[in-house]
Amino acid sequence: MTGQPALRVQGVRKTFGDHAALDDVSLDVREGEVVVVIGPSGSGKSTLIRCVHQLEAIDAGAIYLDGELLGHERHRGGLRALGERRVAAQRSRMSMVFQQFNLIPHFTVLRNITEAPVRVHRRARSEAESEAMELLERVGLADRAHHYPRQLSGGQQQRVAIARAVATKPRITLFDEPTSALDPELVEDVLRVMRGLAADGMTMVVVTHEMAFASEVADRCVFMEAGRVVESGPPSELFTAPRSARLRSFLARHHNARPTTSTVESVS
Amino acid sequence: MTTLSAPPSEAFDDVATARRRARPWRWAAGLALAAVAAQLAWFLVNNDRFEWDVVARYLFEPTVLSGLATTVLLAVVAMAIGSVVGGLLAAAQLSDFAPLRWAATVYVGVFRGIPPLVQLIFWFNLAYLLPRISIGIPFGPEFASWDANTVITPLTAAVIGLSLVESAYMAEIIRAGLLGVDSGQRDAAKAMGLTPAQTFARVVLPQAMRVIIPPSGSQFISVLKGTALVSVIAMADLLHSVQVIYNRTYQIVPLLIVACLWYLVVVTVLTIGQRWLERHFSRGHTAATSARRPTVSTSDGAAA
Numbered sequence: 001m002t003g004q005p006a007l008r009v010q011g012v013r014k015t016f017g018d019h020a021a022l023d024d025v026s027l028d029v030r031e032g033e034v035v036v037v038i039g040p041s042g043s044g045k046s047t048l049i050r051c052v053h054q055l056e057a058i059d060a061g062a063i064y065l066d067g068e069l070l071g072h073e074r075h076r077g078g079l080r081a082l083g084e085r086r087v088a089a090q091r092s093r094m095s096m097v098f099q100q101f102n103l104i105p106h107f108t109v110l111r112n113i114t115e116a117p118v119r120v121h122r123r124a125r126s127e128a129e130s131e132a133m134e135l136l137e138r139v140g141l142a143d144r145a146h147h148y149p150r151q152l153s154g155g156q157q158q159r160v161a162i163a164r165a166v167a168t169k170p171r172i173t174l175f176d177e178p179t180s181a182l183d184p185e186l187v188e189d190v191l192r193v194m195r196g197l198a199a200d201g202m203t204m205v206v207v208t209h210e211m212a213f214a215s216e217v218a219d220r221c222v223f224m225e226a227g228r229v230v231e232s233g234p235p236s237e238l239f240t241a242p243r244s245a246r247l248r249s250f251l252a253r254h255h256n257a258r259p260t261t262s263t264v265e266s267v268s
Numbered sequence: 269m270t271t272l273s274a275p276p277s278e279a280f281d282d283v284a285t286a287r288r289r290a291r292p293w294r295w296a297a298g299l300a301l302a303a304v305a306a307q308l309a310w311f312l313v314n315n316d317r318f319e320w321d322v323v324a325r326y327l328f329e330p331t332v333l334s335g336l337a338t339t340v341l342l343a344v345v346a347m348a349i350g351s352v353v354g355g356l357l358a359a360a361q362l363s364d365f366a367p368l369r370w371a372a373t374v375y376v377g378v379f380r381g382i383p384p385l386v387q388l389i390f391w392f393n394l395a396y397l398l399p400r401i402s403i404g405i406p407f408g409p410e411f412a413s414w415d416a417n418t419v420i421t422p423l424t425a426a427v428i429g430l431s432l433v434e435s436a437y438m439a440e441i442i443r444a445g446l447l448g449v450d451s452g453q454r455d456a457a458k459a460m461g462l463t464p465a466q467t468f469a470r471v472v473l474p475q476a477m478r479v480i481i482p483p484s485g486s487q488f489i490s491v492l493k494g495t496a497l498v499s500v501i502a503m504a505d506l507l508h509s510v511q512v513i514y515n516r517t518y519q520i521v522p523l524l525i526v527a528c529l530w531y532l533v534v535v536t537v538l539t540i541g542q543r544w545l546e547r548h549f550s551r552g553h554t555a556a557t558s559a560r561r562p563t564v565s566t567s568d569g570a571a572a
Binding site: 053054055084085088089091092093095096098100102103104105106107108115116119120121148149150164165168 | 450452453455456457458459460461462463464466470471474475549551552553
């Protein structure tokens with residue numbers, strides 16, 4: 001399986017009405033790679049990972065996970081859409097962290113984390129619970145296992161959501177602006193957890209506005225605008241020597257907005 | 269003024285020492301309510317025409333209790349059928365298959381639009397319109413058939429009529445409940461790899477129940493009271509059983525009070541049950557003491 005990317009996005013198009021949210025987007029993610037997607041609001045970043053996770057159906061192109069076509073199967077020499085149950089099975093090999101956390105409010109923290117391992121992956125509950133406790137330990141919330149999500153702060157909820165996402169040992173984890181809904185002082189705790197996962201070699205696609213995080217953690221950075229991939233490459237190249245005028249102005253705006261992101265400066 | 273052992277200087281006010289405001293209008297309203305209550309109690313006790321001894325004599329009369337049992341049974345059956353059918357109708361209305369949506373909308377419109385009393389009489393007289401009831405393929409062969417006059421008894425007419433009305437109301441209540449669940453919850457459940465059935469049963473429905481239960485409780489109470497309508501098709505419910513007695517004894521008021529007391533008892537029990545269910549399904553929603561609403565900040569606003 002060497003040489004085959006963990007995730008391949010190939011010529012994907014997605015339209016909402018007559019607005020093209022994704023326009024011929026292609027992207028490969030190798031196993032263990034951390035790809036950070038940046039770009040202005042409405043550039044299609046979130047739509048891209050929602051399409052990868054089959055939460056939105058794509059209109060053209062194809063997405064492969066470990067070489068397997070997602071959402072469709074070959075049938076009588078053509079393609080046809082898969083049924084919901086098989087799509088669910090494909091989804092269960094990936095996982096996703098949402099901007100608004102989306103923890104299940106009537107499940108305790110522990111239940112949120114064990115639900116997929118127990119119900120989808122048919123793991124023994126006791127085993128799933130002890131692994132969930134290890135994950136909670138890791139995100140610093142072991143003492144909150146029996147709380148309900150609403151009893152936690154936003155930053156704590158997001159760390160639980162990350163624990164939930166990795167509990168199923170996914171092939172790839174998708175992060176949809178995981179810190180955008182957080183108060184500034186809570187962002188760092190979440191980023192620390194994500195850095196830890198990246199250091200462990202998890203394959204990640206992260207949509208974010210945290211430029212410092214991008215330049216520090218990303219193996220590769222992808223800049224999107226108006227539904228297209230404008231530029232991609234290692235963050236050291238992208239941030240120091242942007243080729244396109246659009247990226248230059250985007251980076252300039254972000255430098256102005258956050259004068260304290262020293263990591264970006266230290267790279268340049 | 270409140271005197272303190274060491275009077276603080278003018279600069280340090282402390283609201284802990286503040287006195288409560290006098291509220292004279294509350295006292296006035298309280299006195300007025302007490303006067304009305306006293307008058308009402310006087311009327312109930314000193315008006316001989318209530319005939320409380322007759323009320324006491326018939327309260328536990330076997331025919332009254334059996335009428336009560338019929339009333340409760342009818343309400344429970346209508347509510348059970350109504351909830352199941354209403355759930356299916358709600359699913360149909362939310363379906364992305366248009367003909368299913370139309371069919372459900374017509375069903376709800378018709379059975380919610382015609383007064384229940386009219387429907388009951390109509391179903392009771394179904395045999396006129398449809399002498400034989402049969403199961404088979406439309407316009408094709410029949411598998412089984414019955415004489416409508418034997419199938420449509422007061423009981424079946426009552427069950428059919430009340431269930432149809434109930435299902436139309438429940439469809440609307442359940443649909444609103446399902447629509448009220450945040451779409452992020454469906455996304456999260458899908459993202460976890462749950463199948464559509466698991467997503468519905470474990471994530472969406474329990475949250476919808478919070479919205480569904482309070483109006484369903486009211487609906488249960490109104491179907492319970494609606495069972496009184498079946499007395500017009502000679503079904504021996506609570507109201508019919510006291511009517512049979514007062515038609516013989518002419519003690520109309522005391523016997524109606526017997527019926528009222530039983531209706532109030534059952535409704536009170538139902539209300540307690542509803543409160544319990546509401547608490548059960550508010551798990552994880554009530555203890556929001558420290559929870560803060562996530563503030564959605566725009567990209568550039570979220571400074572590090």
